[in-house]
Amino acid sequence: MLRHLTSAARGRMGGDRRTSALRRLALTAMAVTTAAATTLVPAVPAQAAAFKVLVFSKTAGFRHDSIAVGTQAIRDIGSANDFTVDSTEDSSAFNTSNLSQYKAVVFLSTTGDVLNDTQQSAFQSYVDGGGGYVGVHAAADTEYNWSYYGQLVGAWFNSHPAIQQATVRNEDRAHPATSHLGTTWSRTDEWYSYRTNPRANVRVLQNLDESTYSGGGMGDHPITWCHPQSAGRSFYTGLGHTQESYSDSNFRTLLLGGIKYAAKAANADCRPETGYTALYNGSTTGWQQAGPGSFSNSSATLTSSGGMGMLWYSTKQFGSYSLKLDWKLNGDSNSGVVVGFPATSDPQTALNTGHEVQIDATDSSDKTTGAIYGFKAADITARDAALNPPGQWNTYELLVEGERLQVWLNGAKINDFTNTDANRSLTQGYIGIQNHGSPDVVQYRNIRIKELTTVTPSPSPSPSPSPTPSTGSAPLRGVASGRCLDISGASQSNGAVVQIWDCNGRTNQQWATTSASELRVYGNKCLDVSGAGTANGTAVSIWDCNGQNNQKWRLNSDGTITAIGANKCLDVVGSGTANGSRLHIYTCHGGGNQRWTRS
Structure with a gap:
């Protein structure tokens, strides 16, 4: 990453690394981890298999x-x-x-x-x-x-x-x-x-x-x-x-x-993905290098060398968007994704006016992978559970809505930051990737973006009280199927499947509407349109309630339920009526698989 350098640190241009002894220790441990994860080696009979x-x-x-x-x-x-x-x-x-x-x-x-x-x-x-x-x-x-x-x-x-x-x-x-x-x-x-x-x-x-x-x-x-x-x-x-x-x-x-x-021995972002436009998938058209160093381009992969510099997409500024990109570190290397900065040929200016989402195998908590560099550390427990080690690919999603920046790593949310610095703004700006300098090597693939048409107001940095329920919890019964809106396996995990099932009165079928237009289950999970998608067929699941538009729903007088962010209806896939039929959003047509009653 491009460090926010103090006058003392600027002389060495390496930022505040650990001591050489700690660095050697980290590199040794990391090399062992990477080799174990990626090298095909014979099983050792004396050790238990993973x-x-x-x-x-x-x-x-x-x-x-x-x-x-x-x-x-x-x-x-x-x-x-x-x-x-x-x-x-x-x-x-x-x-x-x-x-x-x-x-x-x-x-x-x-x-x-x-x-x-x-x-x-x-x-x-x-x-x-x-x-x-x-x-x-x-x-x-x-x-x-x-x-x-x-x-x-x-x-x-x-x-x-x-x-x-x-x-x-x-x-x-x-x-x-x-x-x-x-x-x-x-x-x-x-x-x-x-x-x-x-x-x-x-x-x-x-x-x-x-x-x-x-x-x-x-x-x-x-x-x-x-x-x-x-x-x-x-x-x-x-x-x-x-x-x-x-x-x-x-x-x-x-x-x-x-x-x-x-088997959860490696991580990946396997959430459905539609509606993204490639910014880089082999072609560097529209990209410019700022500062020293460069990125080579081969086999639809960008590889850094030298620096400290930044390759930035100069064709367009972006406001609210979901940015996804794949990245891989070579050992204890350093890079980052810079967002929300004005046009500039100086990578340091980009950091002084924008925000960097850090990529670094070892550093202090507010300057390591998933951190908004110098502003907010990632949820380290969630980050560590989702992170693949150096030598393996990872996927970031940076979700920018107004001054709110959420970071997802391999499909898991690891940071939620709201900018309050009057000298910076996320509401409009450019996007760049960093080449930190020798010997740091980072690779990028498949940089893609989906611009959002609606913006969710930035939340308070600390959790706010739950919205007041406007109805008590009760089942939602499908008119066509006679079955109830149900969480598969009574799971309370983020991303749990929403389906229809025989009505049984259990807590995984009890839904409350709130003053914030949410449909809540278990008291703290919301019916959620995956990835804030707006296309027909976008799946729905449950997720921690966060106030975003993809968790807002309108109950209509004809029994349909509209996803406010997408303006599409809650719909049983394929007009299914059997237990286990899934839910998604689809253009409203008033059919029985889109109508629901309270029971």
Whole structure:
């Protein structure tokens, strides 16, 4: 980062680093952590493995001849990466006691109806309670009559053409499953098409270029994706039909990254993402270097050298927006994202008039990763839980609304800052990334922005009292389904799935409207439009109440409920009426799947 230098510190231009002894200690510890996280090494029998994974490959329909080699490949991947693998085709393994020993369960080309109702319930509780799900290829051809599974896998199989070569576009190159790949990947496989496009409810990691093969038909064609599932995580890839896939090092690394994400051994931002415009995804058009040093540009990746300088997007100033970017440090390096500054050729002026969101592996709490440099430290506990170590990619979201700046790291909120400095303003300004100087090396990918049309007033720096309930807590019953608005698994975690379920009067179905136009459950969680999205199909979940427009709702006289920030209605996906059908927002049309009654 560009330090706010005192006169004494300016002479060395390095900022207030730790002593050399502490720095060497931090570097040593970090090198050990990075090597353990990224290097394929043989398992050491004398040590306990980091976690266990269950591979499940039962088939009640078509059986793939790649299952045996796939199971062995996952065993080999585990042996090389400090996790152990059990495999089974016995559905009775799906009970609460047995599942509790695993960090993730891999559905390897399962087909048909493979779990009974009791086993389904145990698995749903496992995932919603924090377990991981990994679906491979025909996992999408499974459990068509279980709506929860459809949500978990993301989309069900529809059809496929003959096995052939196609180009895979790697849409997200920060996720541990895809960060090793270039922007495109040509390979041969059996390419699934799906009954629905999952993009509105998942983070798409890879999509197919349908112009490179015959028999697509989806247009926008996701093929690999991930998403949070209540307190758990879900990862799916449609790749993996052929036996040859499992000897392909790129595909094996994709599987490793998906398993590590699902098992919470690596982090990624898997929230659905729509409506963003690329500022950098290979082209530096519109960017200018200020100050010394530079960024090289190769394989849609910017790599810093020298400094202290800043590469800034000079084409346009931004007001309220969501800025996302992927970054990776090389060791104990230093960088930052600078926002809200006027046009300048001097990077120090940018820091004196804007704010920097710090990227630094080691420093004082208000000057390390996630901090608003010199102003407010990140929530260190939340930051540490979400942070991938140097050598691995991370994703920032910087949400700027008026003078409020929120920082999200790999999908977890780690800072919430309100500017009160009269000499600085977040309401209009430019965006830049820093090259701090030798030997600091940082890389950036996929810098994208979504401008916001509404602005939420900045909150008080300290939590304010909860708005006064304007109605008592009561269920909201869907007119078409007769089922109640429900939190899956009675989870109270941020991001927990909102669905419909048989009305039962429990606390996870009790909703209160407040004077702030919120719909609250559990007293402190609000119905929330994911990522402040405004597009049709944007998922809804619950989140800590924060007063933003994506948590404001209007109950209309016709029974519809309007998301004020998006001007769209609360809608049951696909007009579903079954238990577990999810909720999203959609253009208001007054249908039964958009109307609700108090009961």
